[in-house]
Amino acid sequence: MTRFDYIIAGAGSAGCVLANRLSANPGVSVLLVEAGGQDTTPLIAMPGGATELMGDPAYAWHYPTRPFGPSQQVEYWVRGKTLGGSSSVNGMTYNRGNRADYDELESRGNPGWGWDDMLPVFRTIEDNALGASDVRGAGGPLHVSTVDAAEPLLEDAIGAGTALGWRRTRDFNESDEERLGYTMATIRDGRRSSAASAFLHPVMDRPNLTVAVHTVVDRVLLEGGRAVGVQGRQNGQAFEARAAREVILATGAIVTPKILQLSGIGPADTLRSAGVDVAVDSPYVGGRLHEHRAFRLQFRLTEDLGYNKVLGTQTGQQAAAAEYGASRGGVLARPPFDIVGFFKTRPDLERPDAQFQLASFSIQQLEPAKPLELEREPGMMCVAYALRPDSEGSIRITSADPDAALDIDPNYLATEHDRTTSVGLVRGLRRLFGTEPLANRIQHETVPGPGVQGDQEIIDAGLDLGGCGYHTVGTCAMGPNDDDVVDPELRVRGVTGLRVVDASVLPTMVSGNLNGPVTAVAWRAADLILAG
Numbered sequence: 001m002t003r004f005d006y007i008i009a010g011a012g013s014a015g016c017v018l019a020n021r022l023s024a025n026p027g028v029s030v031l032l033v034e035a036g037g038q039d040t041t042p043l044i045a046m047p048g049g050a051t052e053l054m055g056d057p058a059y060a061w062h063y064p065t066r067p068f069g070p071s072q073q074v075e076y077w078v079r080g081k082t083l084g085g086s087s088s089v090n091g092m093t094y095n096r097g098n099r100a101d102y103d104e105l106e107s108r109g110n111p112g113w114g115w116d117d118m119l120p121v122f123r124t125i126e127d128n129a130l131g132a133s134d135v136r137g138a139g140g141p142l143h144v145s146t147v148d149a150a151e152p153l154l155e156d157a158i159g160a161g162t163a164l165g166w167r168r169t170r171d172f173n174e175s176d177e178e179r180l181g182y183t184m185a186t187i188r189d190g191r192r193s194s195a196a197s198a199f200l201h202p203v204m205d206r207p208n209l210t211v212a213v214h215t216v217v218d219r220v221l222l223e224g225g226r227a228v229g230v231q232g233r234q235n236g237q238a239f240e241a242r243a244a245r246e247v248i249l250a251t252g253a254i255v256t257p258k259i260l261q262l263s264g265i266g267p268a269d270t271l272r273s274a275g276v277d278v279a280v281d282s283p284y285v286g287g288r289l290h291e292h293r294a295f296r297l298q299f300r301l302t303e304d305l306g307y308n309k310v311l312g313t314q315t316g317q318q319a320a321a322a323e324y325g326a327s328r329g330g331v332l333a334r335p336p337f338d339i340v341g342f343f344k345t346r347p348d349l350e351r352p353d354a355q356f357q358l359a360s361f362s363i364q365q366l367e368p369a370k371p372l373e374l375e376r377e378p379g380m381m382c383v384a385y386a387l388r389p390d391s392e393g394s395i396r397i398t399s400a401d402p403d404a405a406l407d408i409d410p411n412y413l414a415t416e417h418d419r420t421t422s423v424g425l426v427r428g429l430r431r432l433f434g435t436e437p438l439a440n441r442i443q444h445e446t447v448p449g450p451g452v453q454g455d456q457e458i459i460d461a462g463l464d465l466g467g468c469g470y471h472t473v474g475t476c477a478m479g480p481n482d483d484d485v486v487d488p489e490l491r492v493r494g495v496t497g498l499r500v501v502d503a504s505v506l507p508t509m510v511s512g513n514l515n516g517p518v519t520a521v522a523w524r525a526a527d528l529i530l531a532g
């Protein structure tokens with residue numbers, strides 16, 4: 001059996017940062033364990049490969065949820081399964097969330113997580129093409145740029161937003177007002193900047209860092225109330241490794257609570273009914289889950305504009321690939337969503353409560369765990385969600401067998417806040433698409449369609465035709481109370497030598513997409529771990 005100072009489970013957004021930071025001291029040995037394989041496929045570096053990767057079981061996990069909504073559909077929650085984790089398959093939109101999000105985290109009893117602590121972290125990790133400023137970083141490992149596209153259709157969409165009073169911006173992270181513009185993304189010069197390319201590959205040759213791919217962690221080894229290692233399978237064979245200092249779970253907000261529960265740390269009733277001995281009765285492991293419910297709107301265009309024509313046929317795809325190969329340019333060098341915007345669903349709000357992302361293509365009805373298919377006719381798609389949902393779902397094991405399906409209950413739109421905000425956001429987006437100069441480009445709404453008008457109809461359509469935001473948080477949330485899963489230093493309560501560092505530690509949703517925030521959480525967590 002092998003022994004290391006630190007074992008990090010999961011080489012995703014958080015795990016790659018931790019591996020980089022913890023192995024910086026050559027006197028410390030680090031094992032990074034990843035269930036997926038190497039990230040060598042060119043589809044990862046090419047931004048346009050994201051939609052293909054999401055449907056490919058070699059690079060993505062597909063976790064089924066409980067049936068929900070009017071049609072009792074089962075939804076598949078996608079996560080990255082390779083070095084870089086979800087940052088290798090995600091949509092690359094770069095948002096950090098705002099001052100108020102982090103200040104709230106701190107005011108809930110988590111010292112050191114407020115904006116004044118986190119802004120310097122973001123500035124350290126960023127290499128923003130807009131250059132350094134009071135609120136931006138340059139020269140850091142993570143490449144970020146605003147992917148402009150001076151296309152008439154997109155310009156008209158931005159024009160409609162500014163006509164509604166939303167500010168046009170090139171840096172969404174500068175302010176928290178109503179704003180829209182071309183997507184700021186973890187892309188530079190036509191290449192994705194994943195957590196692996198930014199933080200892991202540059203240090204892979206350190207002799208004190210071991211990276212074990214195709215290695216699944218099933219359980220944390222506990223001895224006398226201390227985490228002493230991990231147990232799992234490597235290429236199908238039993239695998240065990242020991243940690244002299246700490247085990248750190250960074251397997252993401254779906255799997256980290258699963259591993260804790262399989263290790264006997266979780267709600268006693270869940271563990272007992274799954275046949276797992278209870279080591280620590282920790283009631284909120286897997287609970288307090290928050291996820292964005294993304295509503296989808298689609299529109300038919302009056303002219304043959306947008307990407308359906310280019311990417312909807314094999315010839316068009318080949319031409320786009322040739323353009324990308326020749327110059328790393330064209331549509332495949334862009335993030336899936338061209339425009340991002342934030343707005344208020346009610347004028348009296350202090351800050352935006354809705355986010356949308358707009359693409360100049362439209363998709364056929366989603367099929368579980370299948371690549372997206374584009375429509376043939378010209379269309380635009382918009383996905384949007386209530387920024388800070390407070391409905392609480394859960395993730396529970398159903399058996400002591402690590403291969404058994406999880407019980408994932410999204411519990412979407414369970415609160416009045418989430419329902420009202422979601423209805424407001426759909427109405428706000430219809431206003432955007434009905435405003436000139438964009439209105440002139442729109443023939444009609446195809447999804448959910450003009451017949452869907454009442455509040456309940458809008459909510460039902462969002463549940464049946466929308467999707468998850470891929471932003472699960474809260475399942476091992478930090479907090480000051482005895483029953484919070486981890487303390488503000490991300491140590492798992494009830495045992496020693498064990499931390500959680502990934503999206504699951506955030507007790508509330510940050511206002512936006514999650515890759516940037518998780519990267520920053522991991523950077524700060526590394527400081528805490530190194531400080532002992």
Ligand SMILES: Cc1cc2nc3c(=O)[nH]c(=O)nc-3n(C[C@H](O)[C@H](O)[C@H](O)COP(=O)(O)OP(=O)(O)OC[C@H]3O[C@@H](n4cnc5c(N)ncnc54)[C@H](O)[C@@H]3O)c2cc1C
Nearest residue numbers: 010012013014035085086090091092093217503513514515
């Ligand atoms: C399809 C998709 C699109 C997204 N789009 C965006 C976007 O545009 N912008 C944005 O900011 N955010 C986006 N996100 C969200 C963001 O990427 C994630 O929130 C973030 O990457 C989560 O980081 P993490 O470290 O918590 O987990 P992950 O990055 O998911 O890492 C977890 C890692 O653990 C590994 N693992 C899982 N189980 C085991 C096991 N048992 N043993 C060992 N290893 C295991 C996984 O393979 C993975 O590599 C998207 C996410 C997805 C899935």
